[in-house]
Amino acid sequence: MCHLIAYACVASSVLGILNANCFADELTRKQAALLARYETATNNVDFEAQKDILLELSELYNEFPDEPNTFTPDHLEFILEDVTRAVRFTHEELEVAKKRQACRIAALQLFQRREVASAISQMNQAIDYSKQIFGSRSFHTLQLQLNLANEMQNSNHDRKAAIELAHHVLGILQDDKRQKCFLYYEINHALAAIYIDEGDFSKAIAHGDIAIRELERFGVVKTVNYLNLQGAMAAVLNLQNNHQAAVTHARDGLNAKYIPGGADVRYVIRLLREYARGKLALNDFSRVPEAYEQMVRIAKSTPNYPSDLIREHLLEYDRALAIMGQEERRQWVEAEISALEASLQR
Known part of the structure; x- marks a missing residue:
């Protein structure tokens, strides 16, 4: 039964946004160009550039209001709250942001090499840095915690801890009324995957159905994630x-x-x-x-x-x-x- 629903989200590791190639061609091209720029700005810890790109993505949503799109105002606003705060960081806070980014990249590389214990240590350090500068309920912190829960599930490492961490993220999103954020879909998809591997099918179906409804609400059904969840x-x-x-x-x-x-x-x-x-x-x-x-x-x-x-x-x-x-x-x-x-x- 292992990985019956492998978490197949083809999302930006930075924005947590589904990159569905079935979108309108012009919208896809513009989003892809902006995502590439955002990834560069993130790697450079350039928050001014990140803010400008997020505002462009917001304008793009208004330009294509009828197209399937996970760059919703709610999702972008959540990220912008962090980035707007970050452009006013002190020198000391900016140094912490750089350490956060370095630990995040190191963790992802270690997970790829299946050095799980070291990867988890690096990701937890990145989460701690994120809490220091963005706060424990911020997009940047919750996204890292979601990444960690996914990687722990994918590597079959301490699934109980992965469940606790995923529910922690879900609880904050619910308490803070963030259900319209794309992160809410991602965490339910992740929990469905974890519970299937655990053999707890009732909970898997409950979270899987929520994730499916969210993709349908975004209009992004012509995607691998949608097919994967339904199957x-x-x-x-x-x-x-x-x-x-x-x-x-x-x-x-x-x-x-x-x-x-x-x-x-x-x-x-x-x-x-x-x-x-x-x-x-x-x-x-x-x-x-x-x-x-x-x-x-x-x-x-x-x-x-x-x-x-x-x-x-x-x-x-x-x-x-x-x-x-x-x-x-x-x-x-x-x-x-x-x-x-x-x-x-x-």
């Missing part, structure tokens, strides 16, 4: 024999009509698989063959998709056809399996 919820619900709810989650994910490229195509395949499994368990065979065939077709058309996984998909489809009593289709599937197995033996 994970469908898989958990099928495991709990709540097949109708599983089918609904899988269908909602598929209705996003978004097929990412490369390895991320696995999220669409999981949606199709959980949809078919749920329908099969409900003895509702309509569209089950189509779901399996689309799953196999997508897998085959994806470069470097593992042949052994394609074989697994075909074998599952064959078992489903046996249950449905569709012998004619089975002959075709079994021929496909035989041809694939022969190619694997060469």
